[in-house]
Amino acid sequence: MTPLRSFPAKASRKAIHFSAAGRLLQLRHHQSLVSHHIIRPASTGSTAVAARLKPPTLDIETRSSVMDAKAKQQYLADSPPTVVRLEIKPHFDVLDEKQKRYAHFISRAAFQGTRITLRQVSPESEPIYDLIISLYRACNGDWNALAQKTGVSAENLRFFLEYAAQFLGNCGSYKGFGDSKFIPRISAANLETLASATAETKAAWEKARKSGGGIYETSTPELMHLGYPEKGHMSTYYPDSPTITTEEISLIASFLEKKKLLPENTRLQKTDAGNFELLIASANKSPAASDRDVRDVDKWELDGKLKGKTLQLVFGDYSEEMAKIAQSIKQAEVNAANDVQKRMHAQYEKSFKTGSLEAYKESQREWIKDVGPVVESNLGFVETYRDPHGIRGEWEGFAAIVNQERTKAFGKLVASAESMIPKLPWSKDFEKDRFLSPDFTSLEVLSFAGSGIPAGINIPNYDDIRMNLGYKNVSLGNVLSAKAPNEPVPFIREQDLQVFRDYRDPAFEVQVGIHELLGHGTGKLLQETAPGQYNFDISRPPVSPITKKPITSWYKPGQTWSSVFGSIASSYEECRAECVAMALGCDFKILELFGFGNGEEDLNGKAGNVLYASYLQMARAGVMALEFWDPKSSKWGQAHMQARYSIMRTFLDAGGDFVKLVHTKDDLSDLEIHLDRSKILSHGRPAVEKYLQKLHIYKSTADFKAGKALYDDITHVDEWWGSRVRPVVLQKKIPRKVFVQANTVLEGDKVVLKEYEPTLEGMIQSYAERDV
Incomplete structure (x- = not known):
């Protein structure tokens, strides 16, 4: 769209007008193709899968950046980031003890997927997370003492804390809202000095700086953004697969569609021999055939352009985390308010143990039936925004408490929906045969694990469920109301x-x-x-x-x-x-x-x-x-x-x-x-x-x-x-908010809420004490 500038004779300001006629008719998209600089082990057999799931490493010297100072500015961590607290105590306090336990176990399940999200962002994200937590533990949260011990200036300490808070708020080294990498303002030399406090922090620093693209800017500007590996971008949905092409990803997506195997909880890996492995998130590495969505199939011979190649199904991706999540879900089931919630959590548990997305879809059918719960929740591989191909989901989960007063307004909107839909610019031929009146609630978030917290949610995303059973809408009230002063x-x-x-x-x-x-x-x-x-x-x-x-x-x-x-x-x-x-x-x-x-x-x-x-x-x-x-x-x-x-x-x-x-x-x-x-x-x-x-x-x-x-x-x-x-x-630009969330602690049969100050230090402490 070409701007047409007009300058009125008597106007003191320049007004820029745009006309539809000026819109560009040709599509112009120029992307340079830069290969990934990632080293993968030579072994391609199924026994080597576990080794290949570890973060790839690069020698730090091979990653020296060619980025100039001006370009680097846009990737620096916000200084300071906007830190706000998710206010929840008044809403949590009105829950009875069983409801508090239910919320606690769901919250734990959601946050036990933190390391999954980190690994889905970039290879370096989990090691950076471990570095931040190890530094907290080295000084027990007394950051000034750590700076004095290591001889790091107050300014450089602040730069590190700003980066750490933003990193935790995005659950990774790339922005949850924007998908570009952000890097510390503290220099690598000063951060290394800060990390010299103990043997543990030294080891964490070495691992973080050598993993994936490292802590700082990458060797190519393309790697500073998430996207298709073929175009030089970062994506761990296609781990250790530098030669995988966008066409191959698309062809295998179509193949899985024909085989009726859903992709949301998978990653796709290309072996050195040119074959493919579909990594399926599950606690069990060898689930029973009866629990699998494609029963006893372990491998397929591919057809079409991929004829001669194979696709191996590999269960047990994120197995340790999925096992913990399944256990917490089982405990949530014990504290469920009704049979619908119990059936929902039983299906969650089956899905997280076996990798079955058919079981997961069944959990979502039950979730829709759970109308108006006091404690609302959802978790899984839900949104597909960050997979460049748009089909693989990022781990997220939340536990929240219904705000009855605000929910009334949304209830009125639901009641009027059928009279509003005909006002939209299409005929009934292009509208659902009947409007399935959904549950629409205003929630106060207790916990939201993932790469960012939205203002509202409309799920599940499965079209067949949405068209036949419906969906739920939620508005996250304490997210909407969280403000930074004098913005x-x-x-x-x-x-x-x-x-x-x-x-x-x-x-x-x-x-x-x-x-x-x-x-x-x-x-x-x-x-x-x-x-x-x-x-x-x-x-x-x-x-x-x-x-x-x-x-x-x-x-x-x-x-x-x-x-x-x-x-x-x-x-x-x-x-x-x-x-x-x-x-x-x-x-x-x-x-x-x-x-x-x-x-x-x-x-x-x-x-x-x-x-x-x-x-x-x-x-x-x-x-x-x-x-x-x-x-x-x-x-x-x-x-x-x-x-x-x-x-x-x-x-x-x-x-x-x-x-x-x-x-x-x-x-x-x-x-x-x-x-x-x-x-x-x-x-x-x-x-x-x-x-x-x-x-x-x-x-x-x-x-x-x-x-x-x-x-x-x-x-x-x-x-x-x-x-x-x-x-x-x-x-x-204005720094995006990062939210300090409370933790819940189980003491006997009682659940205690622990809140944190809306500060850089409070953000880090909340994660360290979450112990995930």
Whole structure:
């Protein structure tokens, strides 16, 4: 999209306008292909698998970086990071002892997967984690004493603590929100000095600096980002497989689809002989054939382009962690509130022991039936954002307590959902045959293990369960309300600051509610469910509102949304859900459900302020999204931010000067978003709905080609955005929050809650005492 700059004769500021006609018609994606510099053992037999699952090592000298100082700046750890506490005590205290034990064991199960998440991020993440914990133990949390003992300055100690807190908040050496590596501000020499305190810390330092890409910048800039190994990026979903190609990953994904073996809890490894091994997360290394999803199959002969190669199934990935998780889940089952929860945890336990994702899906069916629990939870290999191919899940888990008061507002939204869905820009042919009214609760998080904490969740992700049984929506209240004091608000003009600050939180709560319930919760996938059987009338296919002709594509037997849309599926779906929120967020009846206004259209009242703040927030997020785009690889590192960038571009394309980017300085350092409140309904909403309609129809009809062309085009970052705007975004970026979470401790039959200060030291202490 080429910026068209116009300079009104009497205007003192420069307004940047964008027109749809100026959008680039050709897709431009240039990525350099750089091979991984990872050494793997020569042995490829099944007995050597355990050795190959250890973090690969590189001699530190081979990893000297060619990154210049300016480029390095964007990867430095935040100084200081924003540390906030997840407030939970008032909600935890009202639980009875059985409920507290239930929450405790789920919390333990979730955090016992910490090392799984670390290994899923990068080979160096687990050794860095061990270094941080060993340094804490070496000084028992008295960091000043450690600095004095080792002769490290107060500033360098602070740099280390800042890095450690950010590392723990992201559960790895790459940002959980952005997928780029971050590195300490303390120099390697000073960190080595700090780590000289004991023999244990010295050993931990040596292992951390030599594992994977090490603690600091990597030998190539491509390795500073997660992505396909073939393109030089980091990914441990394809461990020790420097020669594995994107095509091979895709071919094996299609093969597994045909064999009906789900991939979420797997990793894929290529051997030196060119064969493949599918590593399946399970406590048992040899589960009984009756417990496996493909029964007694251990190996397949591959076909097509991979003919002559084999795919070996290898159970026992993360076996030690999965065994601990299964044990904690068994104890949670003992303290369950009802039979539904007991059946759910029995299926969890079976899945985590045997690697069966069919058992896991059964746990999710039971989870949906567990309506309105006091203690809510979910865990497993859930979200697939960080697998470059978009099909393998990252470990996460949470235990949370229902906020009954806030849940009432979401209950009203659920009750009104069926009257709201017809307002979306597609016909009933492209909508579920019946709306399965979901459980929608506001939760206060006790524990959330993983690479980051979202504001809301809509799960499970399995299409068959969602379409036939439904799903649950949750809004995480104490995540939404956690604030850093005096946080700056770049890109918002002075006259909008007050309304933005006053209404951004309620605007975000409304957005999250609609996003989860009516965004992820709507839409029908048109499918050939079995050979010759369809979930639509194949003799009279639905007419596309885009082409005005009958549809010509749909999902074939065995295909899923993720398998068809692959690497763009996560971001594309987040974009679709965000657009639903932007469209229906304009409905004053919905705003009334949340306590804003009386349901009548009033752009200048309280409801209008919420709506205005919502559109301002999205426009600002779209500009700030450029932080998560890498100019070296032309790659987006975060699904939600890629989506928000595209919506901001849609605002700019809406015409009528609905949204303008305005500046007076040539370096764009005073860049501001000017959004015309009076045109949200006349220009903003129609532009969003036009974009949303295309996103939705392409998804419903499995039209990957059209969907990818649309999404690649509107999320393309041209020279002006990349070279002019992005540097300003980086200069003004605000550190993301890292959350200090409480621990629960079992003392006899009683569970004690231990909270920590929202400080760098408190963050590290909470993990050290979690003992995972």
